[in-house]
Amino acid sequence: MKTHFLRPREVPELQIWAEVIIFTALALGLPILFNAEDPFWTEGGFSWPVLGPLLVALRYGFSKGFISILCLLIGQLLLLKVTILSTQSGFNINAMIGYIIVIMIAGEFRDVWERTNQKQSIELEYVTDRLETFTRQYHLISSSHDKIEQMLAGHTLSLRESLQAVRTSIGHLKERRLDSAAQKIIDLFVEYGMLEKAALYKVENDTILEPSLASIGQMGTPEANDPLVIAMFEEKELVSVKDEKASSGLSKYHIAIPLIDVNNTIYGAILVEKIQFFALKNTTLTLLAVMAGHIGDLLRHEITNPVMNKEESPYFISQVKRANKEAKRYNIPSQLLKIKAMSISDKSTQLMGYLNEARRGLDIYLYDNENQVLLLLMPLADELEKAGFIARMNTWCKERTGNTLAELDIVIEQQVSLPVSPDDIKRMVSLS
Structure with a gap:
């Protein structure tokens, strides 16, 4: 719960000046009301009227406290001049100068404390914000790590295992054509490459043919002028957004994978629009490239007997x-x-x-x-x-x-x- 008494910085400026005037007026009027014979408390050892400006200085700082004590002294002098106070009332100038100094010291102390407090509040707010950001990122990474562990708990990303799966799935098909093997191929790449949005297209004379033979997710029309597709046909190998040769323009694809045999003939292409972020690493890309090459060889040759x-x-x-x-x-x-x-x-x-x-x-x-x-x-x-x-x-x-x-x-x-x-x-x- 916020209170203006505990948080002076949040008090409106108008209310501050109203409090300065009220405390100063009370410091000037109450002594006359309760101790008219000695309103300045020169006989009592301590000038109680100075308590008003002191409270103002401690609450609002040097400037407001200094203005309050000056207003109090000027008010007392004016009251003496117009003979409202009794003639025996004295005005001890040395005591008043001392009180002014005390008010100035108290006000300066409050200003230093306020600046220090404000600085520490800003630092605390920054640290709190950084802690919240770190906590969110930690939980995001932790949940992603848990997801990876769950996905890979029963599946080792093994090149040997993937190639064995390629031979088993593709090599034993009765009709070793790209269109009949398309679904098997895309399923293998989804399993070992963790693709989320991809499609397999037939390629003739380095041209992608529509429609797709198999897909996962909603894929758009293939773009022949995409920098990743152009780089794939030029390099005759897998190209990803991480490759420098594909950085000539903005691509809609993350990976372009050619199904290519050992003689560099491309039979098909897998265009990947979305892949799980932790899977886009060199080991996975190497695995996908090797799988694509072996599939290309299996599509070209009828013999699979080892x-x-x-x-x-x-x-x-x-x-x-x-x-x-x-x-x-x-x-x-x-x-x-x-x-x-x-x-x-x-x-x-x-x-x-x-x-x-x-x-x-x-x-x-x-x-x-x-x-x-x-x-x-x-x-x-x-x-x-x-x-x-x-x-x-x-x-x-x-x-x-x-x-x-x-x-x-x-x-x-x-x-x-x-x-x-x-x-x-x-x-x-x-x-x-």
Whole structure:
């Protein structure tokens, strides 16, 4: 509850002057009324009339207190002059000068206190405002963090998992066409990219065709002249609002994702108008770009069998090119191994058969059964995983055949960590 008595700054100016006049008038009139013989209290040891200006000075500061004491002294002098007061009343000028000084000190003390109080009030108001802002932002971040935890609690944002999902969902469709696979594709991107508003369009000759094949949320008409769309066709890769190459103008999209194969042919494009704010980060963008590339390859090639024969070597080469491109562009490690049985025997055949059966989920094999040559592409595998695989292969050989790889004359002719020069791929991917 606000009161003017406790908050002098809020008292209207008119009321202040009214109080100054009233206190001064009371200080002048009451002594005459109750002590007419000595109205200035010169005989009593303390001049009680000065109490009025003192209260004014303590309440309203130096200027109002000084005016009040001057008005009191001038009023007393005028009363003496017109002989309203008794003749024996004296006017002690030294005492009055002292009282003026006291009033001035009290008024100045009040002004200093008021300035200090006002400064502290402003600082308190600023700190309170900052605290409220911080509290709101804290609760916003906290709720967003809780939402992220809830969304990701049962879903790990794994590149390996997403690529496995791409192969499972797209590779096993009866008709591997963009229009028949569109809903599957957009569902995958919504799940792994946390898209909220996006659409998949068919692309022919670097031109987006309407209408959309699949969408989530209400999407408008695609804009061919949008800077993000132009940058996507120029760069032949995923472009987001974070990229400098897309900063030439204001875009209505957050991300433009081309479904592109290893030969840079674009079959479709996903235009994203809205994505959850915490998902627009490099790891998510890399995941979406790699997923789009693998979908582009799956749309181009009919073969999806991860263990291929000699006739399917062109597709194996395209997969190596894809892994090489991802290793160069996104620093995603991949390994290429060539395993060869120098002396063909029942035990070597048994081991090679077991290696094909024990294939890891994303690994792609090219196997020549006659010559017992196995080319092994290990996407998303680093040097440590490659060394672990070779160690396990030695263990399998010992357990299955009772001999080591060296005893069976099975050698690892090459171990290559991608990326490599594109010219070297055909030379390395050879069954001879």
